[in-house]
Structure formats: structure tokens, C-alpha cells
Amino acid sequence: MTTHTNAPLPTNEAMRPILEMRQVTQTYTLARQKLFEARPTLTVLDHIDFDVRPGEAVGLVGESGSGKTTLTRILTGMEQPREGHVLFDGRDVWTAEPSHRQLFRRSVQVVMQNPRSSLDPRMRLGASLLEPLRSLRIEGDHAARVYQVLDQVGLSRNALERFPHEFSGGQLQRIAIARALMSGPKVLIADEPVSALDVSIQAQVLNLLKDLVRDLGLALVFIAHDLSVVAYTTSRVSVMSAGRIVEIGKPLDLFTHPKAEATRNLVGAILTVESGLAGNALA
Numbered sequence: 001m002t003t004h005t006n007a008p009l010p011t012n013e014a015m016r017p018i019l020e021m022r023q024v025t026q027t028y029t030l031a032r033q034k035l036f037e038a039r040p041t042l043t044v045l046d047h048i049d050f051d052v053r054p055g056e057a058v059g060l061v062g063e064s065g066s067g068k069t070t071l072t073r074i075l076t077g078m079e080q081p082r083e084g085h086v087l088f089d090g091r092d093v094w095t096a097e098p099s100h101r102q103l104f105r106r107s108v109q110v111v112m113q114n115p116r117s118s119l120d121p122r123m124r125l126g127a128s129l130l131e132p133l134r135s136l137r138i139e140g141d142h143a144a145r146v147y148q149v150l151d152q153v154g155l156s157r158n159a160l161e162r163f164p165h166e167f168s169g170g171q172l173q174r175i176a177i178a179r180a181l182m183s184g185p186k187v188l189i190a191d192e193p194v195s196a197l198d199v200s201i202q203a204q205v206l207n208l209l210k211d212l213v214r215d216l217g218l219a220l221v222f223i224a225h226d227l228s229v230v231a232y233t234t235s236r237v238s239v240m241s242a243g244r245i246v247e248i249g250k251p252l253d254l255f256t257h258p259k260a261e262a263t264r265n266l267v268g269a270i271l272t273v274e275s276g277l278a279g280n281a282l283a
């Protein structure tokens, strides 16, 4: 990151969360097993409380099927919870007036696991960066915004004429982050943002996310199954298991004194896999 025009914002525990879930429960109705029997329901999220403040990076970890993707879909407004509330800047996004919902959509952006599938292969980078401004109907000096965001993610202007296949995996994830930043979000939700990348370039993307939190005062929600990458990037981690948050703690405490069985399993998984990032997180 090359711009440091914005002074770092203090992360204050007394600050109001910018995005929060209160007692969110999500159930899905499954196919009927037998004729004349009621359709069974599956509780995927069970009374979840979760929040993030400006300038704070929080993690969400859990084994496969624990409910992370469902939580992400609800946190971004793609899915409405069966029970509970999603609040952006203190107001329920499902009952607020359209202008607040529009602000919520611009202000909460997602970076997905695989940047190749989130970018149109036929679009040059410049067009790709402009697209969120058009779809979200954001007015203003679009060219200036493109240059500002390129600078924030450490990409040069001559990249604007290139197509996705001309970039490496790490550069593509940088571009995906740039696209997410175009609308000037307050919250970035990174869903497994480095698990498709070589270990050698994972740290660059993780450091970029950390810089954005520090320099822009972004709120970051980092979702992954690997506790070590989440620990490297965040200051508070929630552990999910079977649709519930079973433990919340500082990364170091979770590593050294895991209480829940799900946390112990995640720590055990790291200890059995050689990982340079785990060492960084503990340093």
C-alpha cells in the first residue's frame, strides 16, 4: 500500500459496531423423506451474535459445514435470516428504508476465495474496476477513484489495459480486493481469500488486508477454515461449530488455551500441517 493519506483510526471497544448480527437463526426446509410426512428442517445457524467495529479485523473459523458460508450470505444481505436481525450502522437492514439498504449494499463488500471466477475473463482491468460503480449507481470522478484504489492495493496504472489471464494469482486477488474497494466500503468480508493461493504469496495478500484495516479504518471480517491465517490477520476470532459460535477469543489465547472441542481440533490441524504463518501469528 502506498498511500497513507488517512490517519489510522483508533479501534475502540466502546465504538458502535458498523455491522452486526443479533440472535440470527437460519433454517432450511429439506426434501420430504416419505410421502405424507412433514418436510424436515435443518438449523444451519443457531442464535448467532456477531459484530465488527470500524478499524477492527475479526475472524470467523470453523470446520467444513459449520455454517460460515450461510453466515456470510446473511451478513451481506444475500439471504434473509429466519429469525434475528442484521444491523448496519445500528439499523436493521431488512426493515430500514431503501436509502439505508442502498448504503448497506455499497458499504459491505466481499472478496471471495477464487479471484479468477469473480472476474470476467473478457474484461480489461479498467472496465472491471468501473463495473461496481455502474451497478451500484455511484456518481463522481470514476477515473480518479480507479487511480486511488489502484494505489491503495499497490497496482500500477499500466495494469488497467490488461486482461485477467495476464495476471498471477496473487495479483488477481489484489484486483478482486480493488474491485471490492471501488464503492468505498466500510466493511470488507474476506471469505477464504488466500486458500487458493501459493503459500509464498499468501502473506502479501494478508498484509494488504491488514494495511487496509489500519490505513482506511475498514472493518474486516475474515472467514476461513485455517485458524493460522485468520490469527495472523485479526485481533478477535469466533469459532463456529454446527451452526453455533462455541468460542470467542484473541488468536493467541485460542492457540494456547483452546476451550471448545472445535477450537482444539482446528489448533490440532495446524500443528499437523507445516505452516509458516502459524509461527508469525504466535510471534
Ligand SMILES: Nc1ncnc2c1ncn2[C@@H]1O[C@H](COP(=O)(O)OP(=O)(O)OP(=O)(O)O)[C@@H](O)[C@H]1O
Pocket: 028, 029, 042, 044, 062, 063, 064, 065, 066, 067, 068, 069, 070, 071, 225
Ligand atoms: N440452501 C441450502 N439448503 C439446505 N441445506 C443447506 C443450504 N445451504 C447450506 N446448507 C447446509 O448448511 C450447512 C452449513 O453449510 P455452509 O456452506 O454454511 O457451511 P461452511 O462452514 O461454509 O462449509 P464449507 O467450509 O464447506 O463451505 C451444511 O450442512 C449445508 O449442507
